[in-house]
Amino acid sequence: MQNPVPSYAHALRSLSAILAKAETHCDDRKIDPNALLTSRLFPDMMTFTRNVLVTCDTAKGLAARLSQTNNPSFEDNETTFEELQARIAKTIAFMESVPDAAFEGAEQRDVVMKFGPEERTFTGSAYFTGFAVPNFHFHMTTAYNILRHNGVEIGKRDFLGAN
C-alpha cells in the first residue's frame, strides 16, 4: 500500500497547531490549563489529554503494524500542553523513520488485534480501514470537540490543516 504516514503526520501537525491555540487561549484568559486538559464531554468519556495520547498511539500503531516495524512504547505520563507537544513530535519522528518500502504489500499482511482476552487476525487492509482510520479520527475529533465545547476559537480549517 501507499505509505500512509504523510497523511497521519499531517493530521498530527494540525493537532499540534490546535494545542498551541488552546494553550494561547488559556494564557490570554488566565485560565488554568488543567481546565482544558482534564475536560471531558461526559463523565465516562476520555479527557482531552487522554484523547490526544490515543490519537498519537493510533497513528504510531498503524505505522508500526502495517510496516512490521517494532512499535516503540511510550509512557503515558504527559500532563501539560508542552509535554503533549513533545509526545506528538516523537510520534511523528517515529512514523517518519519508517521507509516507504516497508509498506509494500501491507494490505495483505496479518494484523492481530486484541479485544480483551480474545485475539482476532485481520488483513492489513481491513485493520487500516476498519480500526486505525476511524479510531484515529475519532480521538482527534473528540479532542477538538472538547476544546470547542470549552470555547476555544478553532475551526474546521485548523482540523484539516493546510492542504
Added chain:
Amino acid sequence: MQNPVPSYAHALRSLSAILAKAETHCDDRKIDPNALLTSRLFPDMMTFTRNVLVTCDTAKGLAARLSQTNNPSFEDNETTFEELQARIAKTIAFMESVPDAAFEGAEQRDVVMKFGPEERTFTGSAYFTGFAVPNFHFHMTTAYNILRHNGVEIGKRDFLGAN
C-alpha cells in the same frame, strides 16, 4: 483505487444503528427527540441533525467524485429520526450503485474543490485522504459525541460497528 464504498457504507450502517439507540433512549425516557436532534456542543457548531446530513453528503460526494458519477442532490429537509434513517438509506443505495470498476484510476483523477469563491484542483488521492476521509469521520464523531454528551448509552463498539 480500491472501491472505498464498502468502508463508508459500513460506517453509515453503524451510524444508523446509533440513531436507532438514540431514538429508543428518547422513547424509554419520554424525552422529546428534538432535544437530541437539535443539540450542539457549542452555539456556533452544527446540530446533531446537521452533522448526520453532512456525514451522509461527504460519503455520497466521495463516491460520486472519485468515480466521476453524477452526484445526486438531496434536499436537506430531515427533522426526525425516521427521516434521518431514510436519508442514510438512500445515501447508501446511491453509493452501492456505483460499480467497482468506476474507481479504477481514481487516485490520479482531478477533483475540483470550492472554498468560497476559490476553486482548487486536487488529485483523487489528495482529495480522499486530505478532505473526504477526515471530514466524514469528523461529522460522524461529532454526531456521536453530541449523543454521548447527552447521556445516550453508546460506546466505541457502536461507532466502529461489527468488523
